[in-house]
Amino acid sequence: xxxxxxxxxxxxxxxxxxxxxxxxxFKANYPRLVIYARRFLNDQDAAEDIVQAVFVKLxxxxxxxxxxxxxxxxxxxxxxxxxxxxxxxQHHVSIESALPFTTRRRRHRxxxxxxxxxxxxxxxxxxxxxxxxx
Numbered sequence: 001x002x003x004x005x006x007x008x009x010x011x012x013x014x015x016x017x018x019x020x021x022x023x024x025x026f027k028a029n030y031p032r033l034v035i036y037a038r039r040f041l042n043d044q045d046a047a048e049d050i051v052q053a054v055f056v057k058l059x060x061x062x063x064x065x066x067x068x069x070x071x072x073x074x075x076x077x078x079x080x081x082x083x084x085x086x087x088x089x090q091h092h093v094s095i096e097s098a099l100p101f102t103t104r105r106r107r108h109r110x111x112x113x114x115x116x117x118x119x120x121x122x123x124x125x126x127x128x129x130x131x132x133x134x
């Protein structure tokens with residue numbers, strides 16, 4: 001409860017451009033938020049980037065934000081950014097897996113299209129098409 005009151009007081013000071021209060025809020029909550037983000041992302045660097053982005057956004061919007069519960073606000077902000085990050089990364093993975101040649105590292109060389117197979121398929125298609133038109 002004491003931490004919640006302290007965070008609330010820090011938010012009030014941050015609304016008045018108090019950089020020291022912002023630094024205290026950051027130092028008090030950063031480790032917990034990074035651990036929370038890492039649980040979503042399984043990536044320490046990405047978790048740190050997301051938490052830093054949340055604090056940057058908080059500082060940029062400090063004048064207009066009215067935050068009743070700072071810890072809840074920070075946790076929800078990190079949560080939402082993690083979900084967005086996962087959504088974007090899944091989209092990139094699905095695009096990469098749909099492409100025949102990717103820039104991903106592989107242990108083996110990517111398959112090259114076989115023009116011989118293409119010629120066989122096209123001949124087979126012509127033969128079956130002529131059988132129907134026959």
